[in-house]
Amino acid sequence: MKKTKPTDSPPDKKHGFTPAESEALAAAGADTADAIFVCRGDMDADCSYCDTWLWFNTASLFIARGTAQVGPSKNRKKRLEPEIKIEEIKTFHLKDVEELKCERYVSTGRLLIRGKDATLFAIGFTMSKIDQFDRLADAVNSFKKTGEAEIPPEKDDKSGRCKKCGAPCPPHRDFCKKHDKKTATAVRLFGFFGGYIPQIIVVLLVMLSDSAVSVFLPQLSTRRLFDDVLASETSSLPQEMLKALAVLVLSIFGIRLLNTVLSSFRQYIQGAIMPKVVYDIKVKIFKALQRLSVGFYTSKQTGSLMERVMRDATNIYWFFVDGVPGVILCVTTVIGVMTVMFIMNAKLSLIVLFATPLIFLLLYLGEKLFRNMHHRSWVYRSKVSSMVSDNIAGQREIKAFAKEDDEYERFTKASGNYKKAELKLALTEATVFPLAEIGVIILTAVVLGSGGVMVTRGEMTTGTLLSYIVYLEMLREPFDFLSWISNWWSRCADSAQRVFEIVDSDAEIKESENPVTLENCRGEVEISDLNFEYEPARPIIKNFNLRIEAGQMLGIVGRTGAGKSTIASLIARLYDLKKGEIKLDGVDIRELSFDSLRNNVGVVSQDIYLFMGTVADNIRYARPDASMDEVIAAAKAAHAHDFIMKLPDAYETRVGSGGQKLSGGEKQRVSIARTIIQNPRVLILDEATAAMDTETERNIQNSLTKLKAGRTTLAIAHRLSTLRDADMLAVIDEGTLIEYGTFDELIRKKGEFYKQFKLQSEALRSAGILENAPEDAGEHEEDA
């Protein structure tokens, strides 16, 4: 957290104005010299786009409205300073300001100033600016409170500005669309091949020889066959002719054989490099994924990571296996063939030279048209696929609500759209391809006609003309390939970009540079002034303070969405808090080494995940060296042993993806056993027994009570009766602590906890489950 002392520190240049801004604001009569924090906005209070500047000093908060326009530049490389016009400046004395608050709406936000007497809308902003406004609000609020402006760090999205021109660019990108070059990605992608340079040189040489053979072959197989063998006057005798033919056929056979051997050799080397490169890419991605924090996986930008990792690596693989060699072969073939054609007949080649760009353009445009159609078809196909998987996953509900016919109708509609898109694509292909083909036929006819005339005039031989036509045909395939390779490369570059995005992403949770190791952790947890939000201006935990003594069991209760699980995640440092601190044995958890933290804090979460493997593997996940005795003991403590022994393969039953399906309660019990074997000093049970029946829950509670000796336990539960054994209870609402005390104290207090307890007891009584609950509550009422 950056702290700025306004009294004796000069304004931080990083949070200051640009010279142009200072000049324009000074001209409008504003004093910007002692600004503590500057925030730039993009809307006025009526949601109209404009430029705004908000800053504060020790005495006042200023809001300036105006425009910042960049004029046209002749020198595109030089970034121009915008021309700034200030239209209005509002001043709010900080002594009259109680608090700044950001409100988040659907697509915009508003900054509110709460004064002593009233609250007012100060200004609007778009979602792009919400982080900046939130920081401003925090800075002003902390300044008001402590006299020091605590400026939260900027979100690490590479500042969202292009490194070359300063224009806005997507998060996690260094450059804007103008400067985001695919070549840079290509260079980086080729970097994966750095360790295989000798092999690549061999592959390239073989490819070149492959192309040379392809170019040379028609000279033998067509021109020499006609001119030197079939139409030669010297070979009119059958024996001479057969001899020449044999030499020619053997030469062709030899060259073909050599060609095949060279191709096989190339494929052999390529085959040895490519899997290694793809392995390197996948390992790099997987390693980066392990490093990243939980927040990365829950962010909306990441999408389906698994699909991405596999599909993107495959896209890159195929481009390098098929695409790159194809391009090299095609380019060298085109150059070789065109050169030979010019040597054979320059006049005919000029006709070809003029016509080929037209055909190439036709193919390119056709490809562009098909790209959109392919995209549409792909989207419909994806919809059909997701509908099928949705349908299969939801079969129980479909049957329960008798919706089979409706689902069938939905499917036929989606499938019908896909059919239509495919039909349109097929029909367009059937129309456009023959059109391109007609162009090629016309060109061939022109070449054949002109060549024929030349043959009759004796300007070229029949063999030369025929081989020339063969060369012309040889151009078709490379042109076709090159017309859509750009699209293929775009897909590969996109994939590579996504891969690099993961590889380059910084972990939000980083280990301290000088991490503290806790030797004998006591398990004392202290939370002070905790503030946290998943998204700017949507606070989840607000000024939360709590102390849990070592060995104490603390129950946390509260309504759904009150922030209970968030507190558990913050203690385990799955997320970093925005403000305040959490200490374990007096040490800020951000200073602790990851090993110390993970070994001493264990969480049984409400969302259980079992890995692919046996039940025993899952139980000893935290401590792979645990003996089987320990595994059984942990399973018994978690009341999992009995159900595990009922499974056909007992502790060796495969669970997780593709394995034996376990019920929610069974999974929770395995998860508890897993945490018990970890033996952490601080045990967090986040609704850990919610999916179990009351009796099993009670049994597990009894086991945990035995285990909790010398262990700090933090239990989050909805069923309040399960927290009777807790030493202390904390009641949370809307992210703040509203009640704290023992079970009896809270019942006597007749506050929120009492209300919730009474409601639950009444619900159980009305269901005939509980008979003496009201008496319980009554006893406490009498006590009170």
Place this chain on the structure above:
Amino acid sequence: MNYESISPETLKTEYLSPENCSFFIGDAGFTGAVIKNEPHNRVILKRALPFGAPDDYICITDTENNELGIIEHVAAFSDQQQKIIGKELSLRYFIPVIQEIVSIKEKMGHFYFDVKIQGISKSFTVKDLSKNVRMHGENIDITDIDGNRYRITDFSAIAAKSRRKLEPYLY
């Protein structure tokens, strides 16, 4: 299940009408309401069906997010009351309307939009069009990488030149 048995009383839904609810704009510009004779200096209005029925089923809460009631149809209120409701809703649900699409360029998996909004040029970037472009009726909502939304109202009515630029990406 007898659907008629689900009455507002059963579900404890407080439906508000001009008879038991009126709105006002306070001194600081906030929308307030008097609900069942109880004044609230600031109320929050939220649409239950923001796409399908933006003027029906408006949920009224206080600043602590406690529900005060639901307006079934805004049209049941007087013109002056509708204006106050409309102003509060347009503030919360403000979405800039795209007047013209100047260009859409795809680069490295991102779609770069250059558009005109409120008569000025605006650029934004969208990632994964299939997830961030939502069609509802003739309207199209586009969400950019920062979470800003932009709307094209009546896609069939905007200039053909603009339409052609977005059409390849719609389905």
